[in-house]
Amino acid sequence: QSVLTQPPSVSGAPGQRVTISCTGSSSNIGAGYDVHWYQQLPGTAPKLLIYGNSNRPSGVPDRFSGSKSGTSASLAITGLQAEDEADYYCQSYDSSLSGSGVVFGGGTKLTVL
Amino acid sequence: EVQLVESGGGLVQPGGSLRLSCAASGFTFSSYSMNWVRQAPGKGLEWVSYISSSSSTIYYADSVKGRFTISRDNAKNSLYLQMNSLRAEDTAVYYCARGGSWSEYAFDYWGQGTLVTVSS
Numbered sequence: 001q002s003v004l005t006q007p008p009s010v011s012g013a014p015g016q017r018v019t020i021s022c023t024g025s026s027s028n029i030g031a032g033y034d035v036h037w038y039q040q041l042p043g044t045a046p047k048l049l050i051y052g053n054s055n056r057p058s059g060v061p062d063r064f065s066g067s068k069s070g071t072s073a074s075l076a077i078t079g080l081q082a083e084d085e086a087d088y089y090c091q092s093y094d095s096s097l098s099g100s101g102v103v104f105g106g107g108t109k110l111t112v113l
Numbered sequence: 114e115v116q117l118v119e120s121g122g123g124l125v126q127p128g129g130s131l132r133l134s135c136a137a138s139g140f141t142f143s144s145y146s147m148n149w150v151r152q153a154p155g156k157g158l159e160w161v162s163y164i165s166s167s168s169s170t171i172y173y174a175d176s177v178k179g180r181f182t183i184s185r186d187n188a189k190n191s192l193y194l195q196m197n198s199l200r201a202e203d204t205a206v207y208y209c210a211r212g213g214s215w216s217e218y219a220f221d222y223w224g225q226g227t228l229v230t231v232s233s
Contacts, residue, residue, distance in 0.1 A: 002157070036219040038158070045208055045226055046150075046158065051219035089158050093218055100172035102148070102160040102218060 003028060003094055004105035011111040012080045020108045022073045022090030028103065030071035033093040037066055037075045040087040040107075049088070050075060077110070085112045115139040115222045117209050122227030129199050129231070135192040135209030135224055143167075143187035146212035148220060149194050151205035151229075161207070162194065177203075199231045 005023040012018040022035060029035060037050035048057055050066035053073065065076045073092075077084055090105040097103060121133040135147070149161040162183040163172040171183055182195040192209050206228050210220035 034216060034218070036216075038220075040158075045223040046210075046220075047223070048213070048219060048221045051213060051215055051221070055215070057221065087157075091158075091218070091220075099174055099178075100148075100160065100163040100218075102163070104158040104160065107157040 002106045003097075003103050004090055004092060006088075006090060006105040006108045008106070009109045009111065011113055012077075013113045014080055014082065016080050017076065017078045018080060018110065019077075020075045020088050020090075020110070022075070022092075022105050024071050024073075024092060024094075026071065027096040028071075028092045028094040029068065029073055031095060033095075035066065035068055035073035036091045037064075038089045038091065040089065041083075042086065046089065080112055082112050085110055115211070117211065117222055117224035119207065119209055119224040119227040122207065122229045124230045124232065125199055126233050127200060127231055130195070130197045131199065131229060133194040133196065133207055133209075133227060133229070135194075137190045137192065137209075137211075140211075142185075142190040145214075146217045147185060147192045148210045148212065149183060149192075150208045150210050150220070150223075151203075152208070152226075153202075153205040156205075159205075163212075164192070196229070199229075201231050203229060204231045205229060 038046040040046045053068040093101045206226040211222040213219040213221035
């Protein structure tokens, strides 16, 4: 069970907007640590989608956006497309963990109806 | 073009050992921290280990501490993970991932992964 909580699944029709939440606590997101998001298409390696809460790496469409408030973060996808069907993971740093403190959310499966 | 290519996975018996490698190209390997992240079949991502660019700082997840050893050879542009005393719960796809330019905690490039299966 991860310290970052994501809904197991979300769904939406093509063209719609969906959001994926990532809920943490005062030792991670709430402490001001950045949140990063990854997209994992079926059978492939994860890909960095959003870094530093709201920044998109080069090549990531602006349909993807990230935000953070308090102890939570969100990934929004607008103009949903069939190729967006994937697993999405949030990641942050947790000061209560030993080691590097890197922690992933449990992941959210996005289904495009 | 940045490339990370893992190798060394396979089937190993419980209690056995395996050494994973990650060959890096397309960037100045010695300037970046590196990580191993694993994904058990049908499960989510789990960070395993971190090594700084100069190998001066190393971290492990509690689940592998004392059994796994991360290392790197900057002259050979390679990252390694020595896995000893393997358990069934170590079965997973193992990815090497680069610490990002903006933040080393944002992993900006990943390899394709190598499957480790621990079973008798």
